[in-house]
Amino acid sequence: MSGRRRFSWTPLQIDKLNKVITILNELKAYRPLTLRQVYYQLVGKGYIENKVSEYGMLSRLLKQARLEGYIPWEWIEDRVRAYHDLTGWSGAEAFIEASLEGFLDGYQRDLLQSQNVYLEIWIEKDALSSIFTRVARPYTVPVVVCRGFSSVSFLNDYRERLKYQRSKAPVLLYFGDFDPSGVEMLEAMKITLINELKLPNVTFSRVALLEDDIYEYRLPHSPEALKKTDTRASKHIAEYGELAVELDALRPDILEAKIREAIEAWLFNKDSFKQEQAKQLEEIDKLDRLRAYIREQAQIFLSNT
Numbered sequence: 001m002s003g004r005r006r007f008s009w010t011p012l013q014i015d016k017l018n019k020v021i022t023i024l025n026e027l028k029a030y031r032p033l034t035l036r037q038v039y040y041q042l043v044g045k046g047y048i049e050n051k052v053s054e055y056g057m058l059s060r061l062l063k064q065a066r067l068e069g070y071i072p073w074e075w076i077e078d079r080v081r082a083y084h085d086l087t088g089w090s091g092a093e094a095f096i097e098a099s100l101e102g103f104l105d106g107y108q109r110d111l112l113q114s115q116n117v118y119l120e121i122w123i124e125k126d127a128l129s130s131i132f133t134r135v136a137r138p139y140t141v142p143v144v145v146c147r148g149f150s151s152v153s154f155l156n157d158y159r160e161r162l163k164y165q166r167s168k169a170p171v172l173l174y175f176g177d178f179d180p181s182g183v184e185m186l187e188a189m190k191i192t193l194i195n196e197l198k199l200p201n202v203t204f205s206r207v208a209l210l211e212d213d214i215y216e217y218r219l220p221h222s223p224e225a226l227k228k229t230d231t232r233a234s235k236h237i238a239e240y241g242e243l244a245v246e247l248d249a250l251r252p253d254i255l256e257a258k259i260r261e262a263i264e265a266w267l268f269n270k271d272s273f274k275q276e277q278a279k280q281l282e283e284i285d286k287l288d289r290l291r292a293y294i295r296e297q298a299q300i301f302l303s304n305t
Contacts, residue, residue: 009207017061024038027041107287110276119171170199177244178210180235184236209250213236219245
């Protein structure tokens with residue numbers, strides 16, 4: 001913060017802001033981060049206490065820091081709320097130009113089509129989905145955000161997807177909070193999928209959070225997760241004690257490594273995977289040549305209209 005006017009910031013606020021900036025720089029490969037991710041990193045390093053009032057303090061501090069330019073807006077992201085752009089185009093030419101920019105881009109061959117398993121990654125929180133999709137995309141593994149206890153309609157959609165994968169063994173890799181709801185969610189899904197939707201052959205693997213993760217990485221307790229009036233909380237406390245931690249508490253790099261390791265553990269045929277990657281490169285080359293030809297023709301068309 002040297003060289004900047006400090007406005008009405010107190011020395012304590014400046015100290016906390018500098019610690020936040022340090023964390024954001026340490027995790028620059030994973031920016032933008034969410035408020036909750038930054039919070040848990042501060043708690044994990046012992047910079048702030050793990051309580052609701054500190055979370056509110058951090059929210060206000062990050063707001064002011066971005067308003068005053070100490071932290072770039074693009075470093076922090078709200079992944080819960082979304083903007084749906086429904087605006088139109090200024091004209092047909094603008095639409096053609098924009099379409100040509102992305103024409104035939106983004107091709108991805110199914111690199112797991114030669115494997116004998118069908119993988120999906122299910123995550124409890126949409127706020128972390130960007131980390132999961134970044135890791136899963138090179139393997140072409142679908143990422144499913146289940147957000148709470150899944151409806152039977154949502155689970156039936158999974159059953160429908162499996163109809164196209166009949167020759168493969170279905171594997172569901174689950175990532176969720178280690179709290180009363182986070183633990184029960186996977187169990188509830190198992191019951192519905194196996195007993196009610198008649199999918200007895202699905203392999204369920206809870207990858208994170210595990211109880212061991214909490215101790216190994218010294219993850220901070222989630223102060224809001226244990227509501228004593230919740231019947232699930234009573235069961236959770238009886239089995240695990242007052243141990244409740246959010247998935248967001250894991251450092252992004254550790255979470256990323258867990259996702260990658262979980263996927264690769266199920267890639268039994270590494271040679272087939274490499275062969276699919278080689279075929280993809282050949283197909284991308286063909287698409288590049290076709291794209292160049294179409295763009296050339298489109299430019300001729302535009303120049304003559």
